[in-house]
Amino acid sequence: MVKMKHGALFGKRGLWALCRKVICVIFLASSFLSTYAQEEKVSFEVQNANLTEIISILEKSTGFTFLYQDEQVAAVKNLTLRFTNERLSVVLTKCLAGTDLEWSIEDKTIVLKRQEKAKAPQQQVKSRKITGQVKDETGQPLPGVTVMLEGTKLGTTTRVDGTYTIECGDSKNLALLFSFMGMKSKRVVIGDKNVIDVKLEEDVTELEETVITGIYTRNIETFTGSVSTFKAEELKQISPQNVLRSLCIFVVIR
Structure with a gap:
């Protein structure tokens, strides 16, 4: 107070x-x-x-x-x-x-x-949602496929089950581009469709020219490619400090 x-x-x-x-x-x-x-x-x-x-x-x-x-x-x-x-x-x-x-x-x-000119009212661009699923030739879902709206930087990737969702304008002339390593890219005109399912074909040429580096674990029963087995003792004899270098040398020798 x-x-x-x-x-x-x-x-x-x-x-x-x-x-x-x-x-x-x-x-x-x-x-x-x-x-x-x-x-x-x-x-x-x-x-x-x-x-x-x-x-x-x-x-x-x-x-x-x-x-x-x-x-x-x-x-x-x-x-x-x-x-x-x-x-x-x-x-x-x-x-x-x-x-x-x-x-x-x-x-x-x-x-x-x-005099300040009155701003013309901006026209609201209508948009719509496109959904779909991407699979390979055998019908298996493809996760990680890049889905782009042609001519823009708008895009997304497919989920684990191969599904995707992307928003675009209402024009029927727009197109989606689907690309994935080892697969042939595909262009699909949207038209008046709201659901677009795509099947990508394997690109043999791209696979032959692709070099993949890395180490991962996979169950041998589910692996259909060529397998080479190296024991820890063999790798240590070549390069005890660098496992990747030892693998490279073994590949060259064999």
């Missing part, structure tokens, strides 16, 4: 109330001055004058300062006008008629600027 000394004029609440009143008075005064400025009367006549000349006349007769860009005002020419005891707001409006300029009054300054 704040204690005020005897004789203090304002407490915190009283001071805040006073500040609000002052702000309100300033705002009303500003609004009044702006309205009064627009109602100020002017009289003059010009023939084939440019806007710069009229601005000079108004600055001298009203005491207002004009703020504008030279290149914008210089384009307004050949003005023939006559005003007798006319309101300033009417004069400004008629002087700028047929141009892309607008006026506003801020204190004792008249600002001329280009």
Whole structure:
């Protein structure tokens, strides 16, 4: 609790109330001055004058300062006008008629600027969801297949069960590109389909030119390729510190 000394004029609440009143008075005064400025009367006549000349006349007769860009005002020419005891707001409006300029009054300054063009509403692009499944020639699902929307960077990969989902535009001319190592790439036009299942063929040429490095564990009963078995003692004799180097040497020897 704040204690005020005897004789203090304002407490915190009283001071805040006073500040609000002052702000309100300033705002009303500003609004009044702006309205009064627009109602100020002017009289003059010009023939084939440019806007710069009229601005000079108004600055001298009203005491207002004009703020504008030279290149914008210089384009307004050949003005023939006559005003007798006319309101300033009417004069400004008629002087700028047929141009892309607008006026506003801020204190004792008249600002001329280009009108802001209304932004055209953006058309919402319709999109749709394409789903499907990718399999090999034997009907087995292919996980990890790259699915790209042609001509864009939009894409996805197939899941463990070979399924995929991708969003694209509503155009029927779009196409999907399917690619996977060891398989021939495939291009499919979407058209009006929402479900696209694809079967990829094995690319023998690509498999022959592919070099795969790495070590993994696989059950021998499910492996149909050529198998070579190396014992730990044999690998240690070649290179005790580097197992991969030992494997490479054994492959070369055999």
